[in-house]
Amino acid sequence: MTTPSPEARPDGSAAVPPPGCPAHGMSPEGIRRLYGPEAEANPQALYEELRKQHGPVAPVLLHGDIPAWLVVGYRANLEAMRTPSLYSRDSRRWTAFREGQISADSPLIPMVGWQPLCVFADGEEHARLRGAIVDGLAQFDRHGVRRFVKRYTEELVDAFAAKGEADLVRDYAKLLPMLVVTRLLGMPAGNGVRELVEPTLDLMSGSETAGASNELVMQRLRELLKRKKEAPGRDLTSRLISHESNLTDEEIVEHLRLTLVAAHQNTVNLISHTLRLMLTDRRFRGNLSGGQMTLPDALEQVMWDNPSIAVVPGRWATGDTTLGGQQIKEGDLLLLGIAPGNVDPEVRPNLADPVHGNRSHLAFSSGPHECPGADIGRAIADTGIDTLMGLLPGLELAVPEHELTIDAAWLTQRPASLPVKFPPRRGSGQTTGESPLPVSQPLPAPAASSAAPVAAEAASRRRPWWRKLLGR
Numbered sequence: 001m002t003t004p005s006p007e008a009r010p011d012g013s014a015a016v017p018p019p020g021c022p023a024h025g026m027s028p029e030g031i032r033r034l035y036g037p038e039a040e041a042n043p044q045a046l047y048e049e050l051r052k053q054h055g056p057v058a059p060v061l062l063h064g065d066i067p068a069w070l071v072v073g074y075r076a077n078l079e080a081m082r083t084p085s086l087y088s089r090d091s092r093r094w095t096a097f098r099e100g101q102i103s104a105d106s107p108l109i110p111m112v113g114w115q116p117l118c119v120f121a122d123g124e125e126h127a128r129l130r131g132a133i134v135d136g137l138a139q140f141d142r143h144g145v146r147r148f149v150k151r152y153t154e155e156l157v158d159a160f161a162a163k164g165e166a167d168l169v170r171d172y173a174k175l176l177p178m179l180v181v182t183r184l185l186g187m188p189a190g191n192g193v194r195e196l197v198e199p200t201l202d203l204m205s206g207s208e209t210a211g212a213s214n215e216l217v218m219q220r221l222r223e224l225l226k227r228k229k230e231a232p233g234r235d236l237t238s239r240l241i242s243h244e245s246n247l248t249d250e251e252i253v254e255h256l257r258l259t260l261v262a263a264h265q266n267t268v269n270l271i272s273h274t275l276r277l278m279l280t281d282r283r284f285r286g287n288l289s290g291g292q293m294t295l296p297d298a299l300e301q302v303m304w305d306n307p308s309i310a311v312v313p314g315r316w317a318t319g320d321t322t323l324g325g326q327q328i329k330e331g332d333l334l335l336l337g338i339a340p341g342n343v344d345p346e347v348r349p350n351l352a353d354p355v356h357g358n359r360s361h362l363a364f365s366s367g368p369h370e371c372p373g374a375d376i377g378r379a380i381a382d383t384g385i386d387t388l389m390g391l392l393p394g395l396e397l398a399v400p401e402h403e404l405t406i407d408a409a410w411l412t413q414r415p416a417s418l419p420v421k422f423p424p425r426r427g428s429g430q431t432t433g434e435s436p437l438p439v440s441q442p443l444p445a446p447a448a449s450s451a452a453p454v455a456a457e458a459a460s461r462r463r464p465w466w467r468k469l470l471g472r
Contacts, residue, residue, distance in 0.1 A: 031059050031060060031061050031067070032046060032049070032050060032058075032060055032061070033060065033061045033062075033065070034046075034060040034061065034062055034068075034070060034311070034335070034410055035062060035063050035410040039410070040408040040409060040410065040413075041408070043310060043339070043408055043413060044339070044340075044343075047070075047072055047337060047339065047340035048340070050070060050072055050340075051072045051073070051340060051344075054326070055073070055324055055325055055326070056071065056072060056073025056075070056076040056323075056324030056325070056344075057069050057070070057071050057072070057073065057076055057323050057324030057325070057326040057328075057334075058070050058072055059326075060335070062108060062333075062410075063106060063107050063108055063410075064101070064102070064103075064106060064108075066096050066101060066102065066108070066333075067096075067332075068313075068314070068332070068333040068334070068335055069323075069326065069328065069332060069333065069334045069335065070311070070334075070335045070337050070340075071323070071324065071334055071335065071336055071337050071341065072337045072340035072341060072344070073324050073340075073341060073344055073346070074341045074342070074344035074346060074347045074362070075344075075346065075347075076323055076324040076341075077336050077337065077338070077341040077362055078362075078366055078367075079323060080315050080323060080334055080336060081315075081336065081362075081365055081366045081367040081369065082366060082367035082368075083367075084122050084123075084367070084368060085318065086317065086318055086319070086321050087315035087316070087317060087318070087323075087334060088122050088315065088316050088317075088318050089119055089120050089121060089122055089126070089315065089316070089369060090114065090120055090121065090122060090316060091112050091113065091114045091120055091314070091316060092114045093316040093317075093318065093330075093331055094112070094316050094331055094333050095329075095330075095331030095332065096333070097114075098331065105211055107205075107207060107208065107210045107211070108313075109210075109211060109214075110203045110204070110210050110211060110213075110214040111204060111313055111411070112313050112314060112333070115254045116129075116248070116250055116251045116254055117129065117251075117254050117255060117258055118130040118133060118255070118258075118369075119258060119369060122368075126368060126369075128245050129245065129247070129251065129255065130368075130372065131245060132239075132240055132243045132245040132247055132255070133240075133255055133258075133259065133372055134372045135239065135243060136236045136239040136240055136243070137184075137236065137259075137372060137373055137376065139234065139239060140184060140376070142375070142379055145180070145184075145376060145379050145380070145383075146379055146383045148180055148183055149176070149180055149379065149380050149383040149384050149387065150383060150387050152175075152176055152179040152180060153172075153176060153383075153384050153387040153388055153391070154387070154391065156171065156172050156175055156176060156179075157172075157388065157391045157392065159171070161391070161392070161424065161425040161426075162424050162425065162426055163424065164421055164422055164423065164424035164425075165398060165419070165420065165421045165422075166419075166420055167417045167418060167419050167420075168272075168275050168388075168418040168420055169272050169414070169415055169416065169417050169418050170417060172271075172384075172388065173268050173271040173272040173275065173414075173418075174197050174201070174268050175194060175197060176267075176271065176380065176384050177263060177264045177267035177268050177271070177380055178193060178194065178196060178197050178200070178264050179193060179194075180380050181259070181260055181263045181264055181267075181380075182196070182260070183235075184235060184236050184259075184263075184376075185221075185224065185235060185236050185237055185256055185259065185260060186224060186227075186228055186233055186235030186236065186237040186238060187220075187224055192220075196216075196217060196220060196260075197264075198213075199213035199214075199216045199217050200213070200217055200260060200261055200264050200265065201264070201265060201268070203217060203261065204261065204265055204409070204411055204412060205409040205410075205411075205412075207409075214257075217257055217260070217261070218253065218257060221253045221256045221257055221260070222253055224237055224256065225237060225241070225249060225252055225253055225256070228241060229241060236256070236259065237252070237256060240252045240255060240256070259373065262371070262373070263373055263376065263377060265308065265309065265412060266308040266309060266371075266377050267308070267377045267380050267381055268308075268414065269306075269308035269309075269412060269413075269414040270299065270302060270303065270308050270377065270381045271380075271381050271384060271385060272414040272415045272418065273302045273306040273308075273414060273415065274298055274299055274302045274381065274385060275385065275415075275418055276404065276415045276418055277298065277301070277302060278298070278385075278389075279395075279396065279397050279418065279420070280397070280401045280404070295382055295385060295386060296378070296382060297354075297356040297357060299378060299381055299382060300355060300356070300357065300358065300359060300361070301354065301355055301356070303342075303361050303363035303364075304342050304343075304348075304355050304358075304361045304363075305342070305343070305351075306339075306413070307338045307339050307342060307361065307362065307363040308363065308412065308414075309338055309363075309411060309412055310337075310338055310339035310411060310412060310413055311335050311336065311337055311338065311339065311410065311411050312335065312336040312338060312365065312411070313333065313335050313336075313411070314333045314334055314335050314336070315333075315334040315336065316331065316332070316333055316334070317329065317330050317331060317332045317334070318330065336362075336365070338362045338363060338365075339413075341362045342361050342362055342363070391425070392420075392422045392425070393422070393423070394422045394423050395420055395421075395422045396420060396421060396422070397418070397419065397420055397421075398419040398420050398421040399419050404416075404417070404418070405417070
């Protein structure tokens with residue numbers, strides 16, 4: 001991709017120097033904050049305002065009014081993701097860190113504080129650390145994961161089926177991914193697993209309690225590592241311990257946290273947004289009734305319109321450069337705007353057009369740091385929603401659609417709740433006893449990004465619960 005000259009933006013206007021630079025011509029109060037009640041009340045409107053005012057890359061302020069760049073353009077996001085020589089993942093390059101502007105208790109620390117993780121590494125070190133995660137996840141076959149998703153969905157539905165009502169965010173979407181992912185990690189089942197739900201979500205929120213939540217999660221993972229050294233099994237923790245990359249204990253615990261937080265947060269949001277779409281969008285339900293959209297299609301639509309992680313911090317400039325017409329200085333922080341990038345008018349001039357089978361969205365990133373667990377997340381959401389709807393025919397919202405609200409933070413957003421009602425159901429789902437996840441063929445690699453529809457697999461799938469839902 002051709003990089004615009006530092007003198008001008010694509011539209012011919014003058015490039016904007018970095019925030020905080022005297023030549024910027026703006027006081028900190030003149031730059032929009034990416035956090036706080038105002039920004040979180042309507043993040044989409046904020047993204048579009050920044051796009052209109054600044055183009056593909058916009059100056060913003062983070063917690064403590066720390067300057068950064070938010071990448072809102074689709075192509076600019078891909079350039080930053082795919083060019084590690086210009087945009088490193090090593091947060092120790094950040095000027096704000098080097099100048100002591102970030103306090104130890106800053107809510108930014110859980111997300112941007114350097115850790116011995118593949119997401120903070122480049123080159124050979126990145127390959128070494130990422131290889132361990134990829135190999136660890138490859139031991140779980142698709143059918144084994146789906147079997148446990150069905151089992152845990154049945155258990156969760158049993159807890160509220162007789163009542164005839166539930167909150168699908170609180171009672172289902174937040175719990176299912178945690179139950180499945182902790183099983184992959186090797187944690188024993190029990191209430192202790194459920195106690196990790198809120199801390200895992202909170203540590204990405206930028207709240208005052210994010211640091212404490214992060215430490216709680218880390219302590220549980222340290223305990224898990226100790227147990228697995230004494231009694232290894234067929235799980236991710238045991239595989240990381242024995243992996244030929246010779247990971248240190250610190251590296252193992254950090255990568256367990258990364259896997260837990262990323263898989264849980266992403267899948268909670270994906271399930272919540274998809275369920276809301278199914279229960280509220282008449283066009284969506286009409287397409288299902290006509291057989292034109294499968295559940296995998298719907299998941300991709302949600303990943304375009306409501307990606308699980310709206311903003312990803314970050315990339316750090318390795319030297320002075322330009323991106324989207326803006327002058328980026330060495331050590332500047334770039335935030336990848338997944339949500340605004342996915343609705344960039346340059347690639348989606350008409351947002352009403354369906355994107356069935358199109359996986360060229362930014363939801364799983366791109367380049368060397370593309371998410372290695374994307375297929376597992378899809379399997380949890382796809383199988384979980386399919387099983388849930390099959391168990392609860394006649395499911396519908398218990399409140400008017402306009403009463404539904406969004407729970408938004410500076411990086412994520414999802415429906416705050418989804419109150420539903422359905423005919424009360426007696427009896428319980430069939431569950432199996434505790435047993436190790438089967439190990440056979442690796443999970444297939446995520447499909448390559450392509451703007452062309454991928455319809456063959458989607459067209460072959462029909463879900464019997466669709467007609468139950470639509471014909472209630």
